Amino acid sequence: MCSDFTNSRDLISGQNKAMKTEIVVIGAGPAGMMAAIAAAECGKQVIIFEKNKSAGKKLLLTGNGRCNLTNAVNNSNLVAGFYKNGRFLYKAFAQFGSQELMDWFSGQDVPLMIDDNRVFPKSQHSADILKALLDRVKSLEIEVYYNSPVLELIVEGNLLSGVRTATRTVFCNSVIVATGGLSWTKTGSDGDGYRFARQVSHSIVKPKPGLVGLELTDNAQSGLTGLTLTGIAAGLYCDDLLVAVEKGDMIFTHYGISGPLILNLSRFVANEKCKQNYLVLDLFPDQSVESLQHQMILIIKENTKKQLKNVVSLMVPERLADFILTSCNVKQSTQVSQLKRSDLLNIIRFMKTWQLPISKSRPFEEAMVTVGGVSLTEINPSTMESKICSGLFFAGEVLNLDGRSGGFNLQAAFSTGRLAGIKA
């Protein structure tokens, strides 16, 4: 319950103001703004505290500045985008799924476009998504306090009564923690939400970087930097166990590997039970070894006078052709007519099962999401309220939820934010 303080009464010093409201939202990211909007639309008095000098710093970076705000699939497919933890989101998506989110932004005069199920503002500017949210915040007269990091929750026993910033003590009925996780920390999400959760004894699933590039154990591939491989498949192994498979595109970078396929696999890397992670790449996932061998023999027959390097370059980019032949200990200058059968089989084996040992993920500063966070078993999925501390709600990436790339993570932030705002 709210304590009976009047607005702006001096408390400890002349600067520390005591205020009263119904709901405090911590964080003006997508989850926090949507939570505040939903609460205000339900007629509740709500204020937002934001650590940065402006809202939605990370939102502006999304989709390379284009903001891939959701994925136009049904709720079951949205849920599937969140791996084992997706089931937690059924209720939030049933209440506010991708269609409802698209309708909401269209209703705010933001035309949208869909590209291969990925939904963007038609303008291709994430700033338009942020502006729509802020316009709605303003029209609902929600006060946003910028440069105002919340320092702690005010809790006695397990009774939540408000929050404290450096200059304000705010008493309220409910607090919605929408502080994000630990990813791309310079945008403001630096783990404060976990601290608030721990204050009331919530457990935190150890956070690690997700949707992030991977470093390789050696630099044998350094000559491939900048090379993109499209339409390949990769299996991620933990020791001898296959843990995940993806199809898509990847790129060699100065530190190792990245690209959509790698980002989606990265959440499975660095499992503590695993001594060595490695990838097995299949450069021709739609062809069996036999059909690839058949194709290569045909190409060889048509190019008998060429050097092997030039023939392999007809199948893969030239730089990769050099790399494959070196890795298979075959001279680049070999005339194809003189190619030994065992070398041909080695080249094909390499193309179908290229092993890349991984040393680690790139750091949180480069991660698009956080894998881990506030344990879902302690949160009510119908309301987003803590099962430990009544009146405390969580929304967005602070929760132990991480989705595939393609708009899933913003959808989860909006859906959980909306549900928390309605129920708080």
Ligand SMILES: Cc1cc2nc3c(=O)[nH]c(=O)nc-3n(C[C@H](O)[C@H](O)[C@H](O)COP(=O)(O)OP(=O)(O)OC[C@H]3O[C@@H](n4cnc5c(N)ncnc54)[C@H](O)[C@@H]3O)c2cc1C
């Ligand atoms: C480069 C990049 C690109 C991405 N692209 C996409 C994409 O295209 N599509 C997609 O679905 N997802 C994308 N994501 C992921 C997506 O941006 C996040 O999942 C989403 O922003 C999470 O929303 P949130 O509101 O939970 O947290 P955040 O967006 O991190 O917002 C949290 C807010 O809380 C504030 N805060 C933190 N602590 C406090 C405190 N103590 N007091 C007050 N305020 C505080 C922070 O300053 C911040 O403003 C991308 C992420 C990155 C880094």
